[in-house]
Amino acid sequence: DIQMTQSPSSLSASVGDRVTITCQASQDISNYLNWYQQKPGKAPKLLIYDASNLETGVPSRFSGSGSGTDFTFTISSLQPEDIATYYCQQYDNLLVTFGPGTKVDIK
Amino acid sequence: QVQLQESGPGLVKPSQTLSLTCTVSGGSISSGSYYWSWIRQPAGKGLEWIGRIYTSGSTNYNPSLKSRVTISVDTSKNQFSLKLSSVTAADTAVYYCARVGFGAARSMDVWGQGTTVTVSS
Numbered sequence: 159d160i161q162m163t164q165s166p167s168s169l170s171a172s173v174g175d176r177v178t179i180t181c182q183a184s185q186d187i188s189n190y191l192n193w194y195q196q197k198p199g200k201a202p203k204l205l206i207y208d209a210s211n212l213e214t215g216v217p218s219r220f221s222g223s224g225s226g227t228d229f230t231f232t233i234s235s236l237q238p239e240d241i242a243t244y245y246c247q248q249y250d251n252l253l254v255t256f257g258p259g260t261k262v263d264i265k
Numbered sequence: 266q267v268q269l270q271e272s273g274p275g276l277v278k279p280s281q282t283l284s285l286t287c288t289v290s291g292g293s294i295s296s297g298s299y300y301w302s303w304i305r306q307p308a309g310k311g312l313e314w315i316g317r318i319y320t321s322g323s324t325n326y327n328p329s330l331k332s333r334v335t336i337s338v339d340t341s342k343n344q345f346s347l348k349l350s351s352v353t354a355a356d357t358a359v360y361y362c363a364r365v366g367f368g369a370a371r372s373m374d375v376w377g378q379g380t381t382v383t384v385s386s
Binding site: 159188189190191192194196200201202203204207208209213245247248249252253254255256257258259 | 302311312313314317325327328361366368369370371372373374376377378379
């Protein structure tokens with residue numbers, strides 16, 4: 159089974175800061191990687207699909223990149239409403255695995 | 266737009282079977298363009314994929330749960346369901362249903378609000 163790691167596990171940043179989260183797969187998953195945002199008490203929301211594609215309606219300050227085993231999720235200018243936990247999710251060989259999540263809050 | 270709603274008992278006794286249903290509204294579950302999935306999340310923890318079904322009935326399950334999980338679909342009711350047998354306290358979680366696209370990474374683009382299931386006697 160493919161294992162996913164995310165770093166950092168949590169971070170604090172100021173409004174307007176650039177925030178970067180990394181996700182690493184235990185083996186090559188091409189671009190089979192999605193990113194979700196989950197606010198407390200809410201269902202996850204799809205932000206980025208297939209590693210780098212912005213889901214319709216999602217603000218352009220969110221972006222994703224990477225392929226193979228190393229992926230990056232970026233918020234170009236952190237906003238107060240971006241406080242949430244962010245999860246990567248991989249798809250390989252018919253199976254799905256989520257990363258452990260990165261909690262983002264405001265400094 | 267498409268909406269998903271989970272329903273089912275909020276309390277299940279240990280060793281019994283957890284049964285949940287996800288009702289799809291605003292679109293047909295039989296459209297053929299999507300899979301339908303279940304995901305769970307214990308309190309304060311991360312997301313765990315349970316499995317997925319296509320309207321043909323074809324399924325894929327998380328290997329760690331495969332022996333206890335059954336996902337089925339009822340196209341006449343526009344619903345799909347989850348059964349998890351022999352539950353223990355470790356199965357206590359918020360259970361989500363989600364729509365899964367056919368993109369490369371099988372992204373889950375529509376989610377239900379989630380339903381909390383507690384396993385306790």
